[in-house]
Amino acid sequence: MTSVTSSHPAQGLDEVVHQRVRLGILTIAHEARRVEFGYLRTHLDLTAGNLSKHLSVLEAAGLIAVEKGYEGRRGRTWITLTPAGTTALTDEIARLKQLIARVETPTTTTDR
Amino acid sequence: MTTNSIPADGDPRRLLADARALARQVRIDQRMTWAALLVLGTTTLLAIPFDWFGMQVDCHPDGGCTFTRQGMLYYWPAAMVLAYTAIAVSYLRAARARGIGARVLPYAITGAVTTVVFPAAWLAVHLYFQSHPYPDSPLPYGLLVLDRLVMPWGLIGVALLVLAWLERNLALLLFTAGYLALVLLALPMNSGFGPPHFGLRAGMAVPQLIAGLVLLLGAAAFARAARRR
Numbered sequence: 001m002t003s004v005t006s007s008h009p010a011q012g013l014d015e016v017v018h019q020r021v022r023l024g025i026l027t028i029a030h031e032a033r034r035v036e037f038g039y040l041r042t043h044l045d046l047t048a049g050n051l052s053k054h055l056s057v058l059e060a061a062g063l064i065a066v067e068k069g070y071e072g073r074r075g076r077t078w079i080t081l082t083p084a085g086t087t088a089l090t091d092e093i094a095r096l097k098q099l100i101a102r103v104e105t106p107t108t109t110t111d112r
Numbered sequence: 113m114t115t116n117s118i119p120a121d122g123d124p125r126r127l128l129a130d131a132r133a134l135a136r137q138v139r140i141d142q143r144m145t146w147a148a149l150l151v152l153g154t155t156t157l158l159a160i161p162f163d164w165f166g167m168q169v170d171c172h173p174d175g176g177c178t179f180t181r182q183g184m185l186y187y188w189p190a191a192m193v194l195a196y197t198a199i200a201v202s203y204l205r206a207a208r209a210r211g212i213g214a215r216v217l218p219y220a221i222t223g224a225v226t227t228v229v230f231p232a233a234w235l236a237v238h239l240y241f242q243s244h245p246y247p248d249s250p251l252p253y254g255l256l257v258l259d260r261l262v263m264p265w266g267l268i269g270v271a272l273l274v275l276a277w278l279e280r281n282l283a284l285l286l287f288t289a290g291y292l293a294l295v296l297l298a299l300p301m302n303s304g305f306g307p308p309h310f311g312l313r314a315g316m317a318v319p320q321l322i323a324g325l326v327l328l329l330g331a332a333a334f335a336r337a338a339r340r341r
Contacts, residue, residue, distance in 0.1 A: 020127060027131040028212075031138040036211030043137060093131065099124040 016061045017092045021046065021054050026089040029064060029081040037077035055079065063088050136280075142214050143279050146335035147202045152268050153327030155195045159264070160320050162187035164313045178246075179312055188264045189231050196223030196271070215278055222274040226267035233262040259302050265295040265323045283337070287330050295323050 017023055024044050029035050041051050058064045063085035067078045081089070166183015200216040200223075207214035251259070260266050269292040276284040295301055299322060304315030 018127075020130060023127055023131055024134050027134045028138055031135045032142070032207075032212035033215060034213030035138075039211030043134065093128070096124040096128045100128065103124075 014088055014092060016057060016063065017088050018095075019054075021051075022058055023089075023092060025054060025058060025079070026063065026081060026085055026092075029079050030086060030089055034078050034080050037079065040079065058085070061088075138212060139280050140341065141210050141212060142203070142207050143281065143338070144199075144203050144206050145275070145279065145281060145284050146331045146338060147206075148199045148272070148275055149327050149331035149334060151195050151198050151202075152272075153324050153331055155191050156265065156268070156320060156324035156327055159184065159187050159191065160317050160324075163316060163320065167313055167316070169312055177312065181316070184264070185231060185234055189227055192223065192227040192230075192264065192267075196220060196227070199223075218278055219271070219275055222271050226271055229262055230264055230267060256302065257296050260296045263301055265301055265320070266292070268327070269295060283334070287334075291323075291326060291330070294326060295319075299323065 017026060021044055025040060028040060028043065032039075037048075037051065037055075040046075041048060044051065046054075055064065055066060059066055061084075062082055065080050065082055067080070069076055069078070162183040163181055164183070166181065166186060168180045168182055169177055170179070171177040196219070200220050203214045203216050203219075261270075269288055272284065272288040272291065275281070276288055299305075299319040301319045301323070304312065304317075304319065306315045306318045310318070
């Protein structure tokens with residue numbers, strides 16, 4: 001058996017965030033401060049329905065805030081990251097780096 | 113077991129690489145580097161007539177002249193506020209049109225601080241020389257460079273450094289390093305230069321003209337690069 005003293009980074013992964021599209025939404029919203037629905041759809045290469053489903057998951061988890069409004073006659077949906085979303089993104093990136101480091105570092109523990 | 117199965121979609125390397133690529137794309141979409149350089153270059157060139165006509169020159173019988181660049185003091189603080197406001201607004205409008213927000217607060221703060229630094233430095237020097245004699249020998253090189261740094265052209269370079277950091281823009285960082293080397297180390301912004309028949313006013317205008325043109329050339333180069341993208 002391999003002795004493990006600390007938990008594996010994968011055990012701390014948040015299932016809501018640990019997904020390509022949702023991580024992408026959080027990353028863009030973090031970098032842009034505020035992002036429009038159409039920008040996300042274009043850059044994540046998604047259909048409107050698919051993007052809406054992912055946004056609903058993130059909004060239900062309290063990671064993003066969705067604001068609907070108008071610019072002239074055109075409806076616009078703006079997405080912003082909540083403080084919980086910022087924390088979730090930071091944690092996810094840290095976990096991913098830990099996972100990669102763990103894979104790339106030669107194993108030092110010995111089987112007994 | 114210490115290994116958890118991770119779906120292909122959740123491959124950590126791919127997820128991290130995708131996230132970094134998206135963040136980089138957003139930063140590129142937020143950039144309006146050419147607009148910032150265009151505004152700052154135009155502001156620099158517009159300063160020349162203010163400096164020319166606002167300069168008070170007193171020549172003494174011994175042939176020596178003293179001068180005060182009052183025009184700069186009246187022009188630059190207001191021009192800097194207007195220029196940095198115009199740049200911040202253009203960034204916000206362009207980003208909004210593209211469907212994203214923009215980080216302009218650090219740049220606005222830098223603009224506000226640099227706007228205050230120039231008149232504060234001018235006032236400090238003015239007050240100092242009211243109670244101290246003008247030095248007969250040339251100032252040490254380090255002080256000359258410091259003097260150039262707190263002048264509007266040096267402060268423009270400082271603001272561009274902040275912009276390069278905000279945009280994670282290596283090209284702008286390199287351009288700014290070259291610009292700062294020019295206005296701090298090469299061009300005599302605080303004493304002027306040119307052929308002897310140019311006189312003091314024209315001699316002061318030459319380095320300003322060069323600095324302004326460099327900024328405008330930079331604006332043209334960054335605009336061209338943005339169009340290619």
